[in-house]
Amino acid sequence: MKSLLIIQGHNSPEMLERLLRVVRHRGFSVQNLHAETSENEQTLHLTLTVYSEREISLLTKQLEKIFGITKVATLSQESMIKASA
DSSP states (O other), X not given: OEEEEEEEEXXXXXXXXHHHHHHHHTTOEEEEEEEEEOTTSSEEEEEEEEEXXXXXXXXXXXXXXXXXXXXXXXXXXXXXXXXXX
């Protein structure tokens, strides 16, 4: 199932590397990644589309534990379809 994650965290290369490592280790594949920094360049806003047959909660619980990540929000494939209709 495809899921859309909206992630906010500190702008550092280490945080992004940790995030992608957790995504891979939890059995999810990245379909799309968009990143923007805030005006002061201290905060990174990520939109990440992932795919897996696993429950998305397995990934989000681990992402919330990563040092530097301050917020994780999820939209499932069903929510994305309803939003676009």
